[in-house]
Amino acid sequence: MNMKVIVMGCGFGGVEVASKLSKLRKQSKDLNIFMIDRRARLEYQPAYPEILSGKVTAEEISGDLNKFASKINAEFINEAVINIDFKAKKVKTSDSEIPYDFLVISIGAEQTFFGIPGAEELSYSVDTLKGAIATKKALDNLDYSKKIRIAVIGAGLAGVEVAGELVDYFRDRASAKIYLVERMPRILPAFPTENISAYVSKFLSHRGVEILTETTVQEVNEEEITFKEGKKLPYDLIIWTAGIRPNSLLEKLELPKEKGWLKVDPYLRVEGMTDVFAVGDMVYFENEGVRSGQNVEEAERQAKVAAENIIRTIKNLSFKKKALPKKYYYLYGMKEEKLRRYRPKNTIQNPRAFISLGEDKAVIYYGGMMFKAFAYRMKKFVEWRYMRRFR
Numbered sequence: 001m002n003m004k005v006i007v008m009g010c011g012f013g014g015v016e017v018a019s020k021l022s023k024l025r026k027q028s029k030d031l032n033i034f035m036i037d038r039r040a041r042l043e044y045q046p047a048y049p050e051i052l053s054g055k056v057t058a059e060e061i062s063g064d065l066n067k068f069a070s071k072i073n074a075e076f077i078n079e080a081v082i083n084i085d086f087k088a089k090k091v092k093t094s095d096s097e098i099p100y101d102f103l104v105i106s107i108g109a110e111q112t113f114f115g116i117p118g119a120e121e122l123s124y125s126v127d128t129l130k131g132a133i134a135t136k137k138a139l140d141n142l143d144y145s146k147k148i149r150i151a152v153i154g155a156g157l158a159g160v161e162v163a164g165e166l167v168d169y170f171r172d173r174a175s176a177k178i179y180l181v182e183r184m185p186r187i188l189p190a191f192p193t194e195n196i197s198a199y200v201s202k203f204l205s206h207r208g209v210e211i212l213t214e215t216t217v218q219e220v221n222e223e224e225i226t227f228k229e230g231k232k233l234p235y236d237l238i239i240w241t242a243g244i245r246p247n248s249l250l251e252k253l254e255l256p257k258e259k260g261w262l263k264v265d266p267y268l269r270v271e272g273m274t275d276v277f278a279v280g281d282m283v284y285f286e287n288e289g290v291r292s293g294q295n296v297e298e299a300e301r302q303a304k305v306a307a308e309n310i311i312r313t314i315k316n317l318s319f320k321k322k323a324l325p326k327k328y329y330y331l332y333g334m335k336e337e338k339l340r341r342y343r344p345k346n347t348i349q350n351p352r353a354f355i356s357l358g359e360d361k362a363v364i365y366y367g368g369m370m371f372k373a374f375a376y377r378m379k380k381f382v383e384w385r386y387m388r389r390f391r
């Protein structure tokens, strides 16, 4: 049975789905894998903050998707998807309509500015490689005849890492004041235990970062940031690292959602569908009060499960095509395969992460504990091992 699988969005989730499908291909011959992305290169997002300090280059932390697709015997289409016709089973780009038998949606998340006046227009960000490069350029072009003030808004994982890399950036340059602004009472508020916030806070403060917690941006104008609490902060550059929202294409698609995030069943099929799967940051999955996290580890875990379930569904379909009643399957050594359940591990309730802090230092957060020895080296090893597949 000739089957066509489209993987739409080739970040961490999409690349892993395509890889796994390609490995499992032997079990389901005549499987054609198509990878679609609006970008020509995969971007290793966890390394974006290091673009600012110049520790990595754009070339080093991105990989050619076309080359990757040929390696795994898939076809890469470098176009942006603008809509999906689920009835006709077609993905629409501005140039073409591409039919599919199975679709995997893995288009990720986007930066949100929460509709705060002036925030989007006047801030730089590091949520894309292009954005990180533009931010670095803006840093290079600041007027260094006076003291520079940089405000990093949002002290989650990305904000903390950006602050650390900024200290490295300014080490050999004119003096600068770096402010790390967080609306919640502590930095890294998504991590359930306070030990990590206290450690990172002390580390960054020691390096000269001024941390402002319980400080909420209300408005931004050309000169200053106004906070809800009444204070104002004059600035030279704002780097926005506060919050993500679902990919805006999802708004167009009439699919089951929770606060805009795409709802999936335990097999990673979009709720109510059998031929459309979803993985990665834009997925909403909750089971018994545990919600999957939005991170590379979960995107890849979901990708493996979704790929396996596509193959199992195809196998089950081919049994049915033979019109063989289920009770005779055993005579032919066949069994209808059950789909594999997705079980998240890096969750909202129990997150784990590498957090780099600049100066070649990092900390690993795992099971509520912190590990510092070799943390930065391990983080860089994981990056090197991942990017190797694009060399």
Ligand SMILES: Cc1cc2nc3c(=O)[nH]c(=O)nc-3n(C[C@H](O)[C@H](O)[C@H](O)COP(=O)(O)OP(=O)(O)OC[C@H]3O[C@@H](n4cnc5c(N)ncnc54)[C@H](O)[C@@H]3O)c2cc1C
Pocket (backbone or CB within 6 Å): 008, 009, 010, 011, 012, 013, 014, 036, 037, 038, 039, 042, 043, 045, 046, 047, 048, 049, 079, 080, 081, 082, 106, 107, 108, 109, 126, 127, 128, 157, 158, 247, 249, 279, 280, 281, 282, 294, 295, 296, 297, 299, 353, 354
């Ligand atoms: C600065 C920063 C630091 C981070 N650090 C870490 C970290 O240390 N550890 C960690 O686990 N996670 C980290 N993350 C989060 C991590 O990068 C995401 O969880 C991960 O990328 C999610 O993978 P994904 O496949 O869902 O989405 P993505 O990797 O974002 O991939 C989505 C893909 O879809 C494509 N796409 C989107 N819309 C369309 C369209 N309409 N048509 C065609 N293609 C489209 C995009 O071009 C992209 O290639 C970080 C993120 C950022 C921004």
